[in-house]
Amino acid sequence: MTAPRESIRLRQVQDYQFDVEFGAAVPVLRADEPPPLGQGSGPSPVQMLAAAVGNCLSASLLFALRKFKQQPEPIGCEVSAEVGRNAEGRLRVLGMEVRLTLGVEAAALQQLPRVLDTFESYCTVTQSVRGSIPVALQVYDAAGARLK
Numbered sequence: 001m002t003a004p005r006e007s008i009r010l011r012q013v014q015d016y017q018f019d020v021e022f023g024a025a026v027p028v029l030r031a032d033e034p035p036p037l038g039q040g041s042g043p044s045p046v047q048m049l050a051a052a053v054g055n056c057l058s059a060s061l062l063f064a065l066r067k068f069k070q071q072p073e074p075i076g077c078e079v080s081a082e083v084g085r086n087a088e089g090r091l092r093v094l095g096m097e098v099r100l101t102l103g104v105e106a107a108a109l110q111q112l113p114r115v116l117d118t119f120e121s122y123c124t125v126t127q128s129v130r131g132s133i134p135v136a137l138q139v140y141d142a143a144g145a146r147l148k
Helices: 045-067 112-122 124-127
Strands: 011-015 019-021 029-031 076-085 093-100 135-140
Touching: 029 076, 045 076, 045 093, 045 112, 045 124, 112 124
Parallel strands: 093 135
Antiparallel strands: 011 019, 019 029, 076 093
């Protein structure tokens, strides 16, 4: 059985601006480098990587809780990516910190400890990038209690 493939297309608009085409059903996204290279007219590649990690973790947590018929909405997510120079002096994403926040208090959710122990392992994007980029994760409930 062949694994499904995801394909996108990028087209240069001008300078460092690229239109990212995901397919007919999804609006085109304009990406751009921040100044001084670009104009910052869209998300940068680092921001898109951070968004992919945050979105995947958020969706994995939601999916895992919904399997137990729980309603944690709305889930919030903040991702910060540290960009710095590697040993060769080249800019790289050195690490990411992710903070997920549930829309309800922990006491309102059943099976939460079990979900918190397993949901990360199902996150396709995060588990794929973790081989080269450390991703630190914290999970909080709506009252601000740290759960993970």
